[in-house]
Amino acid sequence: MTTLTRRQLLELGSKITLLMGLGSSAIPDIAEALENLASGRAKVLWLQAQSCSGCSISMLDSEAPGPAELVTRYISLLFHQTLSAVTGEKCMDIINESSSEGGHILIVEGSIPAGMPEACMMGHTPVTELVTRAARSASHVIALGACAAFGGIPAAENNPTGSVSVVEFLKSQAITTPTLSIPGCPSHPDWLVGSLVHLLKYGLPPVDTLGRPLMFFGETNHHKCPRFYDYERSNFAKSFSEEGCLFELGCLGVVTYADCTLRDRNGGINNCIKAGAPCIGCSSEIFAKNASLPFYRKGERKS
């Protein structure tokens, strides 16, 4: 097993400490957590249900550690539909044997078609069954992304598959495995990596009433908004081409708990509100749920 040097671990630890917003005293602890991860203790089984693979793709955009480091040094990625070399029947063996062995972290991406199990099948088996088995024997479940955490678009009003969030589904199956919700559409790779590290070093991170880690979802996007000054001065943009606070265009930053405005996306390149796009509340439990609550408003104050 490759072990990073103490120095490398400390360096990486400090990066992660920074991204998790923890104090510098946590650096050695994080380094140790990474060392534990590196010794192959963290088996991760990744299942996709009604997903778009966006959260997987987002995970591949992770910067430090990047996906190659994650997979070869920190976790044992038992199965991942998009990345695994294995294909066909053998995949089912891996999923089934891993579920039997247990002790893994189960990451589920996508919602669960509870009302129409045939709407998501793998190896002739409804994904509802696979998730149930894998969740029961898992040490932890991570409901990754808007769909897994809260249902997202597949579970929105008028959906034909009786789709529900992973959290809701596990509850209906009376599965009590500790579960973390990491919403977002897609979820930010830092949110996943930071949560994994916390899970392995300290156990479950403190969460809000919806199971979201407070270290990422403790405050609203509005709190650290780059357009906060415009909001204070009631300088509201009335159309997408105007400058100013995006509130009257439908921005949900005021009620959406996430650190997007502080963290930025894609290696710090940009974020929605910074780029003039109203927050559509993708880490919120009501994201996309109601057909009558549109993402955007035009020149009309939202109350």
Place this chain on the structure above:
Amino acid sequence: MSENVRIDPFTRIEGHLSISLELDNSRVTGAQCSGEMFRGFEQILRGRSPLDAQQVTQRICGVCPVSHGIASVLSQEEAYKVEVPKNGRIIRNIMLAANYIQSHITHFYHLSALDFVDVTGILTYTGNDRFLKGIKDWVQSEVQSKKLFPAAPFLPRYEAKYLENPEVNMSALRNYFTALDMRAMAHQLVAIFAGKMPHMATLVPGGVTEKVTSKKIALCRSKLGTLKDFFETSYISDLFAVAGEFPEYFDMGKGCGNFMSFGVFTDDRGEVLFPAGVIVDGAQQPLNLQHITEEVRYSKYSDDSGFHTTKPEPHKQGAYSWIKAPRYNGRPIEVGPLARVLTGYESGMQPELKAVTDKFLQATGRSLADLDSCLGRHAARVIELQVLFKHLEQWIEELDPAAPTCVDFRLPATGKGIGLTEAPRGALGHWLDIKNSKISGYECIVPTTWNCSPRDNNDVPGPVEQALIGTEVMDTSNPMEASRIVRAFDPCLACAVH
């Protein structure tokens, strides 16, 4: 001797696909391509604000959200009668082209390469690359460990012939990992103007909300330069390495022979870089949308479902896929990079694309007809990227920090619009109907819907199914030939079914 082989789940593609093969004396005589996941986006969109559509439809697919977003705003702009300013048009071209780069790199290296590159070759590595040495130690310790599945997710795999030249193999393996950074960088290039990726935030009818600044132009240049360097020094040579050791794949995976492109990357004069066109039975013809139908005899929808109706029927007798069967004038059609290259080449209006294609054919000693193959589909991605890189550089220079990126518009009570574009995987169309300022109808026909379609009402198999029929599978417990042929189409199942 006849035999049935099922590849389920079919991994290293986007989403939930299964492939069933009937073999007679090792040769595929029948193939079924099954989409295994359904969400119902078109039903979910009905009754929502039309402005929601470019956000909702992007979530059809996390790999090519840019294309769905663009198809959606194009359909809305037709309905709202709004013209996008020059900056907005250029930014959209940049975002879409950058996502082509992301998508093609991901497809070649992270989805397909493990069918050709021998990961275990790392065990004989003796060089000094610190990263490769780390990977070697990792694979070694994993293989020696008592884990149930050592070196996951790279093992287990199908046992078959992999790249045999150790240097070529090692270089491609190194590039698998470098390509992870490159595809993330291509996403950064999109996000400079998109706000974030996947799922762009800034796209709106009328343009793009993000502004042009000189800093952003410089950022674009810098990222693009690095990506182009990787493309020219690594991607192209790795493709040639695979073509060199697996030349037989130029003769395998011939599809239905019909091709279609909706056209993409419009310039100031309204000219398109990759033009719209259809090739049926070898003859080029103009695109006529009236010829498009969707058939459902073998799809899990009620018999009255089709282009504009989607009623799920999971237990329908005889149906084997959630994918519908779109047809053009009753014929199956292949879409994607190969279709873009062939329709562009045959149009006679694309000297640049023709020159790049001819150069490739010369270097490999192949004919244009040979591109209708497993390797030809991989080659088509490289050919179109070569053209695209040059134009991306020009587009970045055409951006104007002093000019607007979007204009305002009014939302009509009723309206109709069709948004046509080309996703990395091929022809994409969104059909929008608005009544009472709400979406009353929304239909998407997506590239993989065409390519991975099941048999149609006349029992004619879809393009991927046709590409599999006739293939010789040497070892039915390791059906690598079939896997390589299917993967070359770059199936995206979340798109295909939506």
